[in-house]
Amino acid sequence: MGKISALKGISNTFQKHQASYSSPRKRPHKRDHAWLDVSDDDLEVRSAKKQASSSKGMHNQNHAHGPRKKPRVSAPAHLPGREPIQMQRQQLPIYAGKDAVIDVIRQNDVTVLIGETGSGKTTQVPQYLLEAGLAGSGMIAVTQPRRVAATSLASRVATEQQTSVGSVVGYSVRFDEASSSDTKIKYLTDGMIVRELLGDPLLSRYSVVIVDEAHERTLRTDLLIANLKTILQARNGSASAARDRKGKGKGKAQEPSGKLNPLKVVIMSATLEAEKFSKYFGGAKVVYVKGRQHPVTIYHTATSQPDYVDAALRTFFQVHIDQGPGDVLIFLPGQEDIESLEKSIDLYAKQLPKESLGVIILPLYASLQPAQQAKIFASTPPGMRKVILATNIAETSITIPGVKYVIDTGKCKEKRYVAKTTGTGFDTLLTRDITQSSAVQRAGRAGREGKGYCFRLYTEESFKKMPATAEPEIRRCTLTSSLLQLRCLGQNFEELDFMDQPDEGSVASALKTLFLLGALDHTKSLTPLGRQMAAFPLEPPLARALVASAEWGCTAELLTIVSVLSASSKLFVDTHDAREEAADARKKFRHASGDHMTVLNVVKAYEDVSQSEGKKARKDWCRRMFVNERCLAEAANIRAQLRDVCEKTGVDWKASAEGGQDAEARVLRAMVAGLVQNAACLQPDGSYKQLMGPSVVKIHPSSSLADKKVPAIIYDELVFTTQIYARGVSAVPRSFIAEVPVFKRRSG
DNA sequence: GAGCACTGC
Numbered sequence: 001m002g003k004i005s006a007l008k009g010i011s012n013t014f015q016k017h018q019a020s021y022s023s024p025r026k027r028p029h030k031r032d033h034a035w036l037d038v039s040d041d042d043l044e045v046r047s048a049k050k051q052a053s054s055s056k057g058m059h060n061q062n063h064a065h066g067p068r069k070k071p072r073v074s075a076p077a078h079l080p081g082r083e084p085i086q087m088q089r090q091q092l093p094i095y096a097g098k099d100a101v102i103d104v105i106r107q108n109d110v111t112v113l114i115g116e117t118g119s120g121k122t123t124q125v126p127q128y129l130l131e132a133g134l135a136g137s138g139m140i141a142v143t144q145p146r147r148v149a150a151t152s153l154a155s156r157v158a159t160e161q162q163t164s165v166g167s168v169v170g171y172s173v174r175f176d177e178a179s180s181s182d183t184k185i186k187y188l189t190d191g192m193i194v195r196e197l198l199g200d201p202l203l204s205r206y207s208v209v210i211v212d213e214a215h216e217r218t219l220r221t222d223l224l225i226a227n228l229k230t231i232l233q234a235r236n237g238s239a240s241a242a243r244d245r246k247g248k249g250k251g252k253a254q255e256p257s258g259k260l261n262p263l264k265v266v267i268m269s270a271t272l273e274a275e276k277f278s279k280y281f282g283g284a285k286v287v288y289v290k291g292r293q294h295p296v297t298i299y300h301t302a303t304s305q306p307d308y309v310d311a312a313l314r315t316f317f318q319v320h321i322d323q324g325p326g327d328v329l330i331f332l333p334g335q336e337d338i339e340s341l342e343k344s345i346d347l348y349a350k351q352l353p354k355e356s357l358g359v360i361i362l363p364l365y366a367s368l369q370p371a372q373q374a375k376i377f378a379s380t381p382p383g384m385r386k387v388i389l390a391t392n393i394a395e396t397s398i399t400i401p402g403v404k405y406v407i408d409t410g411k412c413k414e415k416r417y418v419a420k421t422t423g424t425g426f427d428t429l430l431t432r433d434i435t436q437s438s439a440v441q442r443a444g445r446a447g448r449e450g451k452g453y454c455f456r457l458y459t460e461e462s463f464k465k466m467p468a469t470a471e472p473e474i475r476r477c478t479l480t481s482s483l484l485q486l487r488c489l490g491q492n493f494e495e496l497d498f499m500d501q502p503d504e505g506s507v508a509s510a511l512k513t514l515f516l517l518g519a520l521d522h523t524k525s526l527t528p529l530g531r532q533m534a535a536f537p538l539e540p541p542l543a544r545a546l547v548a549s550a551e552w553g554c555t556a557e558l559l560t561i562v563s564v565l566s567a568s569s570k571l572f573v574d575t576h577d578a579r580e581e582a583a584d585a586r587k588k589f590r591h592a593s594g595d596h597m598t599v600l601n602v603v604k605a606y607e608d609v610s611q612s613e614g615k616k617a618r619k620d621w622c623r624r625m626f627v628n629e630r631c632l633a634e635a636a637n638i639r640a641q642l643r644d645v646c647e648k649t650g651v652d653w654k655a656s657a658e659g660g661q662d663a664e665a666r667v668l669r670a671m672v673a674g675l676v677q678n679a680a681c682l683q684p685d686g687s688y689k690q691l692m693g694p695s696v697v698k699i700h701p702s703s704s705l706a707d708k709k710v711p712a713i714i715y716d717e718l719v720f721t722t723q724i725y726a727r728g729v730s731a732v733p734r735s736f737i738a739e740v741p742v743f744k745r746r747s748g
Numbered sequence: 749g750a751g752c753a754c755t756g757c
Contacts, residue, residue, distance in 0.1 A: 145755065174757050191756035220756065334753065366754065392753050413753040429752060473755090481757085537757035566757095574751080641757085701750045721751070 014299040014455060085160055092120030094289045101125060101287060102132045105208075109236055110265045110284040112277045116291030121268055122212050123157050126185045129208055129264075130168075135184050138207030138261060143190045145218050146397065147173040154178065154187040174537070175637050190220040197224070198488050198534070202231050208264040214277065215269040215437075216396075217472035217499075223482060226496045227489075228265050229281070235260040272437050272469050280499050294447040296406075300460040308409040309337050311457045313344050316387060319405050319455070320357065326404025326452075327386040329394060331442050333411040333431045338363045338389045339575075345387065357385045364390040364398070367569060370630070376400050395441050399448065406446040410434055410458040410466075416476045418720070419505040423512035423677050424693025425478075426718035436466045474502050479510040480540050484519055487526045488534050516676055516692075516742050517544045536645050537638075538566055545674025546642065547651070552666040556656035557600060559642055561667070563635040564599050565716060565728065571602060573626045574702065582626040589625075590704045593664055594713070594730035596671055598704050606632055665736075668714075672736045675714040679737050680726065682711050688726070691737065700725040712737060 089095065094115065105111050115121040126140050134140075144150040154171035161168055170179030172188040179186055188196075190211075196203065203209065209228060214221055267277045267284075278284045305311035312330050319328055332338050342361050349359040362376050380386045380402060388400055392412050412434050419425040434442075439456065446452025456463065479493065479502055486492060493507045514520040517540055519530030533543040542562045549558035564571055574582055589605065591597035602625075609621045622629040646653040657663040672679070680688040680697050686709060687696050697718060699706050705713065708731070716728030 147756080189756060195757055216755090218755070334751085336751065365752095367752075395754090397754075415753070431753095485757095568755080570752080579750090638757095698749090706749070719752080725750085727752095 014301055085162075089120075089124065089160060092124060093118070093292060094120040094124050097287075097289060098124075098128055101289075102128050102134070104285050104287055105129060105264060105266060106132070106134060108285045109232055109263070110267070110281040112267045112269065112274055112281070112284050112286045113289065114269060114271055114274050114286060115289030116270070116293065118292035119289040121289055122153060123160065125266065125268075126208075126210060127157060127160065130184055134208060134264065136207045136261065139183060139205055140185045140208040140210065141193060141203075141206045142185065142187045142210045142212055143193050143221070143224065144187060145190055145213050145216050145221065147176075147189055148397075149213075150187040150189050151176065154185075157185060157187075175641065190218055190224055194220050194223050194485065195537075197227060198485065201227075201489055202234055202260065203228075203263070204235075204260065206263065207261060208266065210266040210268060212268045214267045215273045215469070217273075217470070217474070219473040219477055219479075219482060222472060222474045222498055222500070223485070225267070225280075226498045228263075229497060232263055232265065235263045270437065276499065293444060294450050294452060296443050296447040296452040296454050298443055298454045298456065300456045300463065301458060304459055304462060305457045308332075308411055308457050309341050309344075312341055312407055312409055313348070315407050315455050315457065316345060317348060319407070319453075320352075320359065320385060320387075323405065323453070325357070325385065327380060327388065327400070327402045328405045328407065329388045329390060329400060329403045329445055330407040330409070331394065331412075332389060332391060332409055333413045334391060335363075335365050335367070337409075338365060338391070341389055345389075358383055360384050360386045362386060362388045364388055364394060364400075366391065366393050369573075373398075394445065395438065400445070402449065403445055404450065404452050406442055406452065406454040408434075408439060408442045408454060408456045408458075410439065410456060410462065412438070414476075417478045417506065419503065419509040420693055421505055421508040421512065422693045423509045423516060424690055424695070425506075425509050426695070426720055426724060427478075428720040430721070433462075433466055435468065435470050436463065437469050439463060439466065472500050474498060474500055477506075479506050480513045483507070483510040484514055484530060484534050484540055487514075487520065487524075488531065492524075513677060514540060517541065517674070518741065519544070532649055535649055536642060538562060538642070541674040541678070542566060543674070545671050546646075548673035549667075549670040550651050550655065552657070552670045553655045554657035554663070554666045554670055555646065555651060555653050557658070557663070557667050558670050559639050559646070559653060560603050560635075561596055561599050561671070563639040563642060564603065564631065566638060567631045567634040569628055569631045569634065571599060571628055571631050572702075573628050578626070585624065585626045586704070591664075593668060593732075594705045595703055595716075595728045596730045597664060597667065600667070602627060603632065603635070668730060668732050669736050669739075671730065672714055672732055673740055675716070676737065676740050676742060678715045678717070678726075679732075680713050680715070681734065682709055688713060695724055697724045697726045699729050700727045703727065703729045705729045705731060 094101065101113070113121060113125065122142065126142050129135060129140055142153070144153065150171050150173050154169055155165050158165040158167070158169040163169060165171065166178035166180055167182045169185045170183040171177070172179060172186060172192050174189070174192065211221060211224060214225070269277055274286050278286050301311070309332070312332070316328060316330065330341070332341065342363055345359065345361050360380065364373060364376055376388055386402065388394065388403070394400060410433055411431050413429055414432050416428050417425055418428055443454035446454050483493060486496070493502055511520065511524060514530065515522070517533070519527060519533050519540060521527050529547065532547055533540055536543040536546060538546065542565060546555070546558050546562050549555040572582065572586060589598050589601040591601055606627065610618050619629065643653045657666045660666070677692050679691040681691055683689050688698070689696050695718070699708070699713070710731035712732055712734045713726065713729050714732055715726035719725050719727060
């Protein structure tokens with residue numbers, strides 16, 4: 001493309017990608033980015049071994065078409081809603097290979113099915129299997145990493161089956177379930193099926209388990225896959241598919257049992273990891289299904305761009321001035337960069353000549369208010385161009401219509417746990433380079449409705465140096481919660497055969513934490529306390545604090561605090577622009593002991609407003625106080641769920657310390673029981689040093705205790721950004737920490 | 749004195 005002259009003094013030089021993704025003639029190797037190309041066959045079946053050495057597979061015999069002369073670029077990505085639903089189903093790419101898919105799954109215990117969005121695999125395969133009678137007397141489970149996907153897929157498939165959700169087709173996600181004794185196809189989150197595993201270790205209710213989006217490799221998907229391997233041995237005998245790679249994972253589940261109903265496993269994934277999944281399951285069959293994507297032309301910069309925000313600014317205006325209509329999507333790592341770029345684009349856009357298109361700038365990130373997020377779906381008015389500044393959220397979770405140009409900074413933020421064997425590790429949250437699969441995914445966002453263009457703000461060299469795929473979560477997350485769940489199943493990280501084994505240090509760290517919380521004893525066996533903790537859908541330290549609240553008669557308070565802390569959004573809204581206002585508002589709720597009691601104050605105030613005034617007044621109040629209503633609503637849901645678990649496990653959830661003089665002390669004592677490892681003491685030089693670990697930590701400036709000097713603190717978490725910050729901090733007397741049973745146990 | 753991608757029970 002060469003140099004595009006745009007605004008004076010702001011231009012980038014781009015080079016067209018050498019191996020263009022958009023060429024209809026060139027057929028890329030399967031493991032490359034075939035999905036951006038619409039190629040001539042819809043489905044191939046082949047074994048993984050053949051696939052590794054050859055790019056030419058055995059064509060599906062049911063596939064009647066010859067090679068197409070023209071790529072299907074003109075075919076609409078979304079079919080008109082007026083067409084009869086059964087016709088729509090038949091026009092999906094996977095329909096051509098329906099019989100082949102059914103046959104392969106019928107003949108194999110494990111099938112790896114590769115297909116991009118638009119192929120129809122997630123909605124159609126479960127229906128094919130049901131219609132072919134493969135469900136037998138059991139159910140077909142389809143797992144998803146995200147809640148919204150599980151619920152919306154269920155309603156789509158229910159419509160296709162001409163029933164309502166909850167009958168033949170159902171779903172199961174946290175806080176919400178729609179299923180009945182008629183249910184044959186159930187969409188559920190991976191976290192939910194791992195929970196089911198605790199009560200039904202062989203997943204005996206299911207005849208087929210389909211693991212969708214397996215390439216995302218969430219911690220829960222990896223736990224499920226490892227368990228599916230042992231379940232296959234138990235339910236199908238020593239079938240070839242369950243052949244044991246490492247000779248590990250041998251337990252009681254190994255005994256073949258004729259009585260158990262056999263299990264079929266289908267792994268659905270993106271191209272890059274197909275072989276890995278196949279190998280893991282002893283050479284499972286791999287089935288390929290083509291998706292529907294329009295071609296995207298990719299450009300790389302000629303030189304690397306250290307200031308990616310500035311490069312994005314220049315590139316945006318090059319596109320805006322030189323290119324035809326179509327919206328622009330810019331990928332940035334975080335809120336801060338988004339806000340900064342938003343200001344710059346706004347500034348330059350005002351200087352554009354009158355006859356050029358107007359610019360609508362739309363930020364998009366997870367913590368943005370839903371009303372703001374919704375703006376991206378409004379259609380672009382004539383004479384205008386939308387530019388969306390987004391984080392990773394636009395890579396998988398939200399699909400934006402109308403995007404023709406993607407600008408990719410090649411950066412993202414990644415949370416990574418740095419393990420310390422003392423159990424006192426911390427999270428880092430740092431900007432880093434994205435992976436190749438992420439880059440391909442981002443580019444693909446330009447080709448959803450027609451021909452698209454992607455401008456990468458990094459060189460082709462840099463692209464080639466990127467890691468192919470992200471490291472699976474099991475290698476970079478805290479394992480405490482998963483280890484507790486595994487111990488409930490009588491399993492260990494070391495003995496289970498995972499696709500990727502976790503880091504030894506992380507396992508040691510998790511063991512230490514669970515031991516200190518009293519969930520495991522010195523022989524690493526599960527204690528009754530541990531089993532009780534596992535019943536709560538909480539991180540183990542919070543579960544421990546909640547259980548401890550029974551001793552101190554403050555369960556009502558702890559339920560509130562723990563619910564807010566485990567909600568996915570933050571309690572306080574904090575935008576850069578109104579930082580001081582927000583801080584002022586927050587002062588009204590501040591409790592001298594710190595952030596945990598402050599949470600109680602906020603919830604109490606919110607409940608008062610809710611009771612005395614209407615919904616609108618409540619909303620206004622939240623806005624004025626910079627309180628995030630989404631967080632409070634989610635916390636109320638969690639609280640109700642936790643209350644049910646209390647009821648079942650015999651914890652008196654009504655017990656309250658309210659009004660008593662020692663209310664604060666009792667609440668803090670319960671918190672300390674869960675956060676023993678998260679304690680730090682003031683040192684003579686004014687810094688805080690971890691009590692059970694080596695690090696010096698600083699109270700995060702967002703805390704109500706920022707800059708305060710108190711003898712000892714406990715905190716919710718440590719995050720390293722520019723230094724190690726403690727977040728969610730309370731001041732506690734040192735004696736509270738010393739009195740925690742684990743210290744007594746040590747000395748006694 | 750400063751910032752936080754995403755998801756799950």
